[in-house]
Each structure stands twice: as C-alpha cells, then as structure tokens.
Amino acid sequence: MADDRKLTPRSEDFAAWYNEIVQRAELADYSPVRGSMVIRPWGYGIWERMQRALDDMFKATGHENAYFPLLIPMSFIEKEKEHVEGFKPELAIVTHAGGKELEEPLLIRPTSETVILEMFGKWVQSYRDLPLLINQWANVMRWELRPRLFLRTAEFLWQEGHTAHASAEEAEEETLRMLGVYRDFMENWIGMPPITGLKSESEKFAGAVRTYACEALMQDNKALQAGTSHFLGQNFSRAADFTFQSEAGTEEYPWSTSWGVSTRMVGGMVMTHGDDDGLVVPPRLAPTQVVVVPIYRNDEERSATLAKAAEVEARLRDDGVRVKVDGRDHLNPGAKFYEWERKGVPLRVEIGPKDLEKGSLCIARRVVPEGEKRKVFPAEAEALASIPGRLDALQTDLRDRAVARREENSYRGVSDWGEMKEILETKGGFVYTGWSGDPAVEARAKEELKATIRVIPGEEFRSDTAPDRCISGEGAAAHEVVWARAY
C-alpha cells in the first residue's frame, strides 16, 4: 500500500483488501499455528451477536443445546463409508496422550454426526422419544490445505444441529425448516441474502442423502456457501446401529438431519458490506451500534462535552441501543472517526462546543445514502429519537442493496456454454442454466471454467421460464441450476 493508513481498494485486489480489512478492523489475527486464527474482541462480539440470534431461532423451533466431546474414536467415523472417504484427507488425529501411544487414535471432530447419533441410540428406545432435536455450539477442525481468515480455517466455530425422526417426511421437513431459518437469519441479521436450493451429488455432504445450501454472492461476484442443511436418511443411524421401536412395534432406523453455520459468516458479512474505507457491520450484529465522540479545545469544553456524551449514552442505552463513548484523550477526533469507520460502527454522534451552543447533535453515518452528506445536524431531542429508526433503516437498506447487487449479477436463461464462459471469466456472478444431471458436465465446468453448480435452486429462486436444454448442448434439462466460481 502506498499509504498504509488506507486499505487496498477492492477493485485493485479484492483478496488483499479482505485480508487487510479483517486485520485492520481488528476482527481476527493470524495465530502461531498455520491455518488457525485468533478471533479478536470486535470479531468475536459480532459472532456472539450471530450466536444469540440463531440460538433464539433454534429454541423457537424446538431445539435444545447439548455438548458432545471434541475427540471421536477413529472407529466411529469409519462406520459410514462415504463420510470417512469425504473427510479423511482433512482429519487431524491424536495418536499420543498421557505420554503413551493410544491404542485407538482419536480424531479431532471435523463434524459430530457419528458420535451424536451413537449417543442418540442410547437415549431413544421408542417412537415416543422422537423427534430428538439437538444443537451444539462447538469448534471443529478440518485440516485445510489453503486457509483464509474466517472463510476457511483449520479450526472454526460453528453450530451443528442434529435431529432424529420417526419418518423420512418429518426429517425432510426439518431439513428444509432449518434451511429456512438460515436464510431468514442471513437476510435479516447479516443482510446477506442467499439463494437456497439443493446441492448436486458431487457437492453434497459426505454421507448425506441430500444437501441443501445457502449460497451468497460476494462483492467480487464469487459465491460463498454460507450454510448447509442435510437430509441424512438412515445412513448415520444405520452406521451407529441406532434403532427405535415404531408405533406398529417394528424395529426401525430413525431418519436424521444435520445443519450448520460457522464463523465463515463473519467473512461473508465482510465481503457483502465492506467498502474501501473498511468494514460495515449491520446494526443488529454490531457490538457497538453508536459511538459518541466528544470534541473539545480546553478543559471546560472537555467536561461539558463529556457530560453531554454521558447523557446521550444513558438516553440511548435506555432505548436499547448499544452505545459507547470514546473519551480517549490522546487521539484527536479525526483519528477516532477513521478508526470507528474502519471497524464499521453504523452511526457516530459527535458532540462539540457548537452543538452544545445550538442544542443540536451531529450524526455521522457509516453508510451515506446516495446523493447525501455523511453528517446531519438535527436538534438534540430529534437526533436522539431518530437513532433507533436510523439503525433499523440501515439494517434494511443493507439487505436491500445486497439483494439488488445479487440480482444485478445474476444471469438467467443462459443457454450457451460460450456465454456462460464469458460471464464467469469476466464479470462473475450467478449463472442460471439448464442441466441434464450428467456429472461430466460439472467436471467440465470445473476444469474449464473453475465454476461449480452452487445449487439446484428452490422454487422461489427458479426462473419464470424453465430451461429445456442442458448447458452442455447435450440432452434435455433435468433441472435449472446456478453456476458460479466459489470460495
């Protein structure tokens, strides 16, 4: 960077911009262990807001939290053939403990289906014990070859929901319900509107019957898989020899689901809303929604503006606003402005001698509406009263802008391979086409275009006119699919 106070612009080098913003907004830092990161208070505060909102949504849909162990016996994961095939390359395995080599290696969970279903088997005897609706907040480890802060780290934080049901229909319903919860959360809390749908066979979770996913489009027009919900059929209950007695008296394997979202969503938030000045945190996720900066030239003004700042803080806190006064004396106001803008705090209230004199407050907005100025100067009472509404409006505005950007960069009705190639190699974005269902077409796209089918879109995201031919030119379209380059 020419000026190390400024970020590399997104247009110049999006990856560099992303790395700089994550560190300079103090979201996270590299740790001594390659592939692992330290989540700093500002980043963790955002994750905590995400957790709280999601946890409420899980509880509201009947789930309870539990906690299962970090270490899983090697033999457990080997019980489900596809599962172990899928995960083996990225497992971290503990072979020694207590100064001795272990008889059976223990793996650090990459996900917990195997151990959770094993335990479910001990707890469930009858259909009356079903459904079992469990979630856990945990860390997992997948030894990724190429880590990226938040987007792909060896260790990451997530939640994994695991449920068991007496019927396939009920389990499928649960799978879709949680996909909907994720979508709702991403739209209304992160302001990161995903498209949702089914994964193709080649992209589904190892061991699942069907995988549904939320796919969001980042500002560089690459897709981010932001959450998945799996219908596991009876695969994992069979592997764990988990059975129950049905109402009819027969012994059956339950139908299970699993679903997860992770700290990757923090990366998605960065790449959805951040700009060349820094991070933009949606109000509902911001650990601090309003920062109050006092401005003064002498001790008298200092005490007067600090007193007013405390008053403003108390008033906003009463209104349920997360507010903080930045009373640091060794920084001048400009330095504070830049810092809080870089960290993405939605609103700033500036209080100086002129405001005290006029009985007004300065409200500076992190995101400036088109054609307007950053700062407005309403009378104090009006300013304070307006803040909750301003936060709500920004929350909605961020989402609406993201929806608009997603749609502007979605290309429907593409029927020619060359056209798809042209889009993916230049602008990027979501490309909707027909697909015969032949995996060879996916393989070709991956090789030639570095693109994959992100989802077979759910009904609501499908085009008005269903494509009739496969994008390969060979055969009829079995589905409409969405292609993109992805993280």
Next chain:
RNA sequence: CGGGGCGUAGCGCAGUCCGGUAGCGCGCCUGCUUUGGGAGCAGGAGGUCCCGGGUUCGAAUCCCGGCGCCCCGACCA
C-alpha cells in the same frame, strides 16, 4: 503438493547486488502546545537482523542446509 513472494524494533519497510558493527515511517513512553476528518515540537524506550553450519580479521549482507509465513493454483462435507 506445484508456482511466486517474504522473514531486519509492536506494525510497515529500507539496507543484502558491492561484507566494516543497524536505519526510516508509523506506533509506544514523558512533557508542553493541540483537538469539528488520520496533530505539532522536544526528549526517550525498544533489535538473538527466522534458525543451524561454513567462509572471513570482520556476516543482516557471501556459501550450504533447515524452518516458518503470505499470495496464486491443486484440494475444500
């Protein structure tokens, strides 16, 4: 695992080609003056120059061997 880049003060870097005992900016500490968009001045603290060997009177610099990190790719339920 392939390609590229980089390891020198907390951070960002120069110095390395051409060997001579370590420097710049930011940050940090103290004081004074400042404070409405990244303050100024003065004084100050801070370094196994990634590690190990070798060459040399002398190595951040040259030679050999390691290690680590970042980026691009392969891979990524």
